[in-house]
Amino acid sequence: MTFSITSITWAAIALVATYGYQKWAAWRTRRALAITQGCQPPTKYPHKTFSGYDLVEERTAAVKDGRQMELYMKHFEMYGKTWEETYLDIKVINTMEMRNIRHVCATGFEDYGKSSRKLFAPFLGDGIFSQEGPKWKHSRNLIRPTFSRSELSDMDFISVHVDRFLDFIPRDGSTIELQRPLHSLFLDSSSEFLFGQSMNSQRDPEASDEFLQAFNIAMAGVGKRRTAGILSRILYAFDGSWKEAYAKVHAYVDIQVKRALEETSDEDQNNPANDERPTRYILLHEMAKQTRDPIDLRFQILNVFLPAREGMAILVGNAMFHLARNPKIWTQLRDESLGLGDRELNFETLKSLQLFKHVVHEALRLQGPSGRVQRIAKRNTILPVGGGPDGKAPVFVKNGTIVAINIWGLHHDKDIWGDDANDFKPERWVGKRPLWEFVPFIGGPRICPAQQQVLTQSIYLLVRLTRNFARIENRDTILGYVERVRMLTESRNGVQVALFP
Ligand code: HEM
Incomplete structure (x- = not known):
């Protein structure tokens, strides 16, 4: 008996010693990396509670008031362009520093992964938005041909929907949101x-209602779980509504997949001759040529639908929000669009419209729909700047730390954009070729593949609007931009205007 107790004691001591040694060795490796790179810690947020929940509460209040971006800017002013917070067991480094953003997205790309993959998992499955490594590359290759330039010039695709939208706008000067x-x-x-x-929601709003409601509930479920962090498994253990919502989304997408599989026969696969056909490109059809697995297709297409769903509507809405408050710019745009005469509104023509491009860029800069993108360090690594009292030293980033890239912060940085950074001034873009100081679609290998499509279609719609309407008037009593924050951020008061033919 004495012998076995002694053995257990020794075994326990050996275990503790091994664990301690491993921790110490890992700490030494981290310290060596930090020293060789000259790293210094960034400013730490002065949390009032041990869990870090005080900052969550402050952010929740700011979201409720529609001033989340303002709070982020306040914190950057107080703690510098890179600072650290903690929430439960997670360390988050917030940064609006251009060099750090470039590093995380491009030069140090391999060191960082997507932070909320697991949260999305049952709803979103495997696809371009959620995957990493070779699987992500495969998904990216799957969609690349469809986003190539020739397909983007096909404005017929969108024109029928734009016609319906224009018909909907009153021409008697009454207010429309x-x-x-x-x-x-x-x-x-x-x-x-x-x-x-098409979901044809312009003609029959109710037809798409059930799907959209389910989609929103599924997304809200992801958001709630993200806020709850490690507590989410306990808090939402018996929450069946999330599963019910995403099951409805899957059921809708499965119908689309079934149709696409029927419409693209097996012979289509791997037949290069079929790539020459002058057909209209449909993403699901292109995917179905490469994979016939319905579950794979469901998740691949859902992974594109998620980022595609609202961004363009919010972007054009934001542009209209600012144009209503700057009617002189509307007149200049109208001159430019009428000056085109009978020229076809194709990719080349739309690309040449400088003022339209500047307006869209300025709307993206001031209120880009995606303001904050998160990444998680996959190994011990560094950020090039943000450490030490002056924020100039590199920062050591421990494996598992989240880096929150603040695109809003970068786009409102007065050191880059000047003292009028918060004003809508499309003319600031004249002669400017933005690089990493302007990243509404982020950059590097995971750059939004739809960037060109978004810019071209937004300009197309603005051209059609300015051709149809001579004048715009703001009808919103609140002049400032109040945010509604969901996965993306839009104007809470909508875009209330009158348009005059
Ligand atoms: C104003 C409109 C849009 C903006 C500002 C925007 C912005 C972004 C941003 C910032 C990301 C990176 C997100 C992250 O990595 O966490 C992204 C990714 C993505 N976007 Fe967009 N997007 C827009 C519209 C669209 C549209 C219309 C589509 C599809 C038709 C689309 C498809 C995608 C896809 C598939 C990804 C994932 C790319 C990858 O991880 O490799 N986006 N977008």
Whole structure:
């Protein structure tokens, strides 16, 4: 008996010693990396509670008031362009520093992964938005041909939906809220582009209601779980509504997949001759040529639908929000669009419209729909700047730390954009070729593949609007931009205007 107790004691001591040694060795490796790179810690947020929940509460209040971006800017002013917070067991480094953003997205790409993959998992499955490594590359290759330039010039695709949208706008100077109809317009055009069948929500709003409601509940479920962090498994253990919602989304997408599989026969696969056909490109059809697995297709297409769903509507809505408050710019745009005469509105023509491009860039800069993108360090690594009292030293980033890239912060940085950084001034873009100081679609290998499509279609719609309407008037009593934060951020008060033919 004495012998066995002694053995257990020794075994326990050996275990503790091994664990301690491993921890010490890991700490030494980290310290060596930090020393050789000259790293210094960034400013730490002065949390009032041990869990870090005080900052979550402050952010929740700011979201409720529609001033989340303002709070981020306040914190950057107080703690520098890179600072650290903790929430439960997670360390988050917030940064609006251009060099850090470039590093995480491009030069140090291999060191960082997507942070919320597991949270999305049952809803979103495996696809371009959620995957990493070779699987992500495969998904990216799957969609690349569809986003190539020639397909983008096909404005016929969107024109029928734009016609319906224009018909909907009153011509007697009465007030219209544009954000909602813009959502319907782009939902219709993107569902046609992605699934091959438009949701036709402009004509029949109720037809898509059930699906959209389920989608929103599924997304809200992801958001709630993200906020709860490690507690989410306990807090939502018996929450069946999330599963019910995403099952409805899957059921809808499965119908689209079934149709796409029927419409693209097996012979289509791997037949290069078929690539020459002058057909309209439908993403699901292109995917179905490469994989016939319905579950794979469901998740691949859902992974594109998620980022595609609302961005363009919000972007054009934001541009209209600012144009209504700057009617002189509307007149200049109208001059430019009427000056085109009978020229076809194709990719080349739309690309040449400088003022339109500047307006869209300025709307993306001031209120880009995606303001904050998160990445997680996959190994011990560094950020090039943000450490030490002056924020100039590299920062050591421990494996598992989240780096929150603050695109809003970068786009409102007065050191880059000047003292009028918060004003809508499309003329600031004259002669400017933005690099990493302007990243509404982020950059590097995971750059938004739809960037060109978004810019071209937004300009196309603005051209059609300015051709149809001579004048715009703001009808919103609140002049400032109040945010509604969901997965993306849009104007809470919508876009209330009057348009005059
Ligand atoms: C104004 C409109 C849009 C903006 C500002 C925007 C912005 C972004 C950003 C910032 C990301 C990176 C997200 C992250 O990595 O966490 C992204 C990714 C992505 N976007 Fe967009 N997007 C827009 C519209 C679209 C549209 C219309 C589509 C599809 C038709 C699309 C498809 C994608 C896809 C598939 C990804 C994932 C790329 C990857 O991880 O490799 N986006 N987008």
